[in-house]
Amino acid sequence: MALKTEPFVVNIGPQHPSTHGVFRVQLTVDGETIVDLKPVMGYLHRGTEKLAEEKTYTQCIPYTDRMDYLAAMSNELGYVMAVEKLAGIEPPPRAKWLRMIFAELQRISSHLFAAATFFQDLGGWGTAIMYMLGRDREQILDIFEMTCGQRLTTNYMRIGGVAQDVPPEFFPAVRRFLDDMPSRIDEYFDFLADSDLLLTRTKGVGILPKELAISCGCSGPMLRGSGVPWDLRKTNPYLYYDEVDFDVIVGQNGDCYDRFMVRFWEVGQSLRIIEQCLERLPDGDVRHPFSPDFVSGTFRPPKGEVYQAIEGPKGELGYYLVSDGTTAPYRFHVRAPSLINLTPFREMCIGWKVADMIVILGSVDIVVGEVDR
Amino acid sequence: MDFVAFYYQYIWNLSSMWGSVLAWLQSQTGLPGWAIYLVFGFGGALGAFLWVAISNIILVFGERRLLGRFQIRFGPNRVGPNGTLQLIADALKSVGKELVIPAGADKPIYVLGPIVAFIPAMMGFAVFTFGPTMSPVTMDIGVLYFQAVTSLTAFAAFMAGWSSNNKFALFGAMRAVAQFVSYEIPLVLAVISVVLVAGTMNTLTIANQQTIVYALVLPIALFVFTIASIAEANRTPMDIVEAESEIVAGYHTEYGGMAFIMFYAAEYTHALAFGAMLNVLFLGGWKLFWLDQVLPPWLLFILKSYFVFFILIWMRATFPRLRIDQLMSLGWKVLVPLALVSLVLTSAGMLVPGLPLLAVAIFQWVAAGLIILAVLSRLPRRTNREEDMRARRLAAQAAMTARTAVSAQS
Numbered sequence: 001m002a003l004k005t006e007p008f009v010v011n012i013g014p015q016h017p018s019t020h021g022v023f024r025v026q027l028t029v030d031g032e033t034i035v036d037l038k039p040v041m042g043y044l045h046r047g048t049e050k051l052a053e054e055k056t057y058t059q060c061i062p063y064t065d066r067m068d069y070l071a072a073m074s075n076e077l078g079y080v081m082a083v084e085k086l087a088g089i090e091p092p093p094r095a096k097w098l099r100m101i102f103a104e105l106q107r108i109s110s111h112l113f114a115a116a117t118f119f120q121d122l123g124g125w126g127t128a129i130m131y132m133l134g135r136d137r138e139q140i141l142d143i144f145e146m147t148c149g150q151r152l153t154t155n156y157m158r159i160g161g162v163a164q165d166v167p168p169e170f171f172p173a174v175r176r177f178l179d180d181m182p183s184r185i186d187e188y189f190d191f192l193a194d195s196d197l198l199l200t201r202t203k204g205v206g207i208l209p210k211e212l213a214i215s216c217g218c219s220g221p222m223l224r225g226s227g228v229p230w231d232l233r234k235t236n237p238y239l240y241y242d243e244v245d246f247d248v249i250v251g252q253n254g255d256c257y258d259r260f261m262v263r264f265w266e267v268g269q270s271l272r273i274i275e276q277c278l279e280r281l282p283d284g285d286v287r288h289p290f291s292p293d294f295v296s297g298t299f300r301p302p303k304g305e306v307y308q309a310i311e312g313p314k315g316e317l318g319y320y321l322v323s324d325g326t327t328a329p330y331r332f333h334v335r336a337p338s339l340i341n342l343t344p345f346r347e348m349c350i351g352w353k354v355a356d357m358i359v360i361l362g363s364v365d366i367v368v369g370e371v372d373r
Numbered sequence: 374m375d376f377v378a379f380y381y382q383y384i385w386n387l388s389s390m391w392g393s394v395l396a397w398l399q400s401q402t403g404l405p406g407w408a409i410y411l412v413f414g415f416g417g418a419l420g421a422f423l424w425v426a427i428s429n430i431i432l433v434f435g436e437r438r439l440l441g442r443f444q445i446r447f448g449p450n451r452v453g454p455n456g457t458l459q460l461i462a463d464a465l466k467s468v469g470k471e472l473v474i475p476a477g478a479d480k481p482i483y484v485l486g487p488i489v490a491f492i493p494a495m496m497g498f499a500v501f502t503f504g505p506t507m508s509p510v511t512m513d514i515g516v517l518y519f520q521a522v523t524s525l526t527a528f529a530a531f532m533a534g535w536s537s538n539n540k541f542a543l544f545g546a547m548r549a550v551a552q553f554v555s556y557e558i559p560l561v562l563a564v565i566s567v568v569l570v571a572g573t574m575n576t577l578t579i580a581n582q583q584t585i586v587y588a589l590v591l592p593i594a595l596f597v598f599t600i601a602s603i604a605e606a607n608r609t610p611m612d613i614v615e616a617e618s619e620i621v622a623g624y625h626t627e628y629g630g631m632a633f634i635m636f637y638a639a640e641y642t643h644a645l646a647f648g649a650m651l652n653v654l655f656l657g658g659w660k661l662f663w664l665d666q667v668l669p670p671w672l673l674f675i676l677k678s679y680f681v682f683f684i685l686i687w688m689r690a691t692f693p694r695l696r697i698d699q700l701m702s703l704g705w706k707v708l709v710p711l712a713l714v715s716l717v718l719t720s721a722g723m724l725v726p727g728l729p730l731l732a733v734a735i736f737q738w739v740a741a742g743l744i745i746l747a748v749l750s751r752l753p754r755r756t757n758r759e760e761d762m763r764a765r766r767l768a769a770q771a772a773m774t775a776r777t778a779v780s781a782q783s
Contacts, residue, residue, distance in 0.1 A: 032698075
């Protein structure tokens, strides 16, 4: 007997436990199978780019914190590097090494967050969240707090350096984190990444082919999960990334599991980078001598435009700035990896079940603050 | 009467205590026998209900505290000493809430849903064996009765999901029906193995007969029963019916206040019922080494049932959940064949007159071992940590060198 069925539309979000914020997906499903999908965004639009045109260059820094609020350090880093490129300022070496340490700590924290929420999306009842976020990420946030007084929206990077030097208790804290993490990664691998249930749910699910990933402009773990070794730290080195030793991690199939594993192993690579940064951290100033001027609002970079991209935790985080010679940027545009990584979302989901859509969205790892800005 | 005698006569066997009370009542009032029988039965039902009600409180609170422990946090510890009054506060809050009936809901069915969910879950408790002679109802088809009433939950889930007029609830309802009906089959097949060995469907006899627990005699049936009852009780990793990360709360998305509490209680009652049934069928009910000489059997029965529930909590804290199609294929392609294997082996053993239970057990264990070996040999080799990471790094390096070579040529 053939049952007459017809597809129906169901809204996942904007208020839904697993859309990582106020993100909405319009699903057309046939039974449990997805036949069409439309991501709807804009619920968290705060006009950051327009607001920045009214602020001085230094005042823009805290606004960047609020875009990808899980990786504030990386956002600031991208922005201040864009301004420095515009004005031709070279920060002192200690500041650059410190920036690398904080960017990598932030990458670890962001990847841990992605992994933990990924388990939550799979139905893991928060155990991974409590371990990865309540224990490991907390250590990173404590390090941020002792350095700049803030845990989430750090506001630590400055044009021409960082806000202040790290306190003496910073080094033992980072040391302890570096010592603790490897055994925990082993533990997570054994219990979570290598568990049969996780493999069943994620292997071969939501495959993103290499060509599609490239043509959609994906970047970060999303692109590397599909087997493209594109990492701006290697391919287009900034700060001192060409002087430290680390590996690019790629996946083989481009499925959810590969994207997850790329993040998982990148945590280890970030630990390696931090280790080398600590060894090579020189003494000296952390602020460019002209830095105080930048805060006072009298800083006017020369006319021109600049694009500066860094490898953020979620992908290529680019800032496009146009200066008209005044104290505020004429145009402030962000190439947000979360938004662009969502481009192939429809193609990845079609044909899979509703439950898989949640997992695929989790493996894309979006932060709605950055999608909508 | 000294304490030891009192202990062994009355505390040991609560139904004997209840019987003495009734005998006294009869001698005082001269009520007819049928009235006394009614009161006797009512007392048993009330006892079972009280146990369920108290257990629900203990289990929900215990689960929240234990989950807290599993997840390196505290769990509720503010209301009352060590948070013990937390559930009372939650219940009061829920009772005080308005029962909102959504627009477009099928009102009578919507209201009936939570009631239909709770009652069958409760009814299963009539046949549990709290002691060698203690059971609310002694029924010769006890096992069949249990399976019959507990499977009614599928109706409740479907009623609630369909009448809510909500798409998430509809998803939950569809999943519920598919899951409950599919897992009913391996569950019943696994139970038949036990019935064959025991030679009866009377739960009291099954529990009393287990000089050697059936968990050791029927390992395959135990495996199938455990997995299937997790699915039937709708617990993680098979809680797709109310998968909160996908379909919000499944079939009871639209319920709030007391109606939600009914569903919640029904879920725990159900899980406890399956834990207790597993205890009766496979773990010997009230038997526990030498402890059953010291502690009253009903206490042991309760503790053992809680232990089974503890394992469910443990699993909940550990595993992610399966997908609907994976769940279905696990049920039909793995559990049903396994249950059939167990059934065939057991019936073959029963054909031989006078075959000792030990021989049946040996056959079962050999079969179980063979199945495990077969599965292990077909499984892909497990990934190794260092290997996995090395492969990914090497792939990246190879790809990068290839690209640099291309760009150098061009």
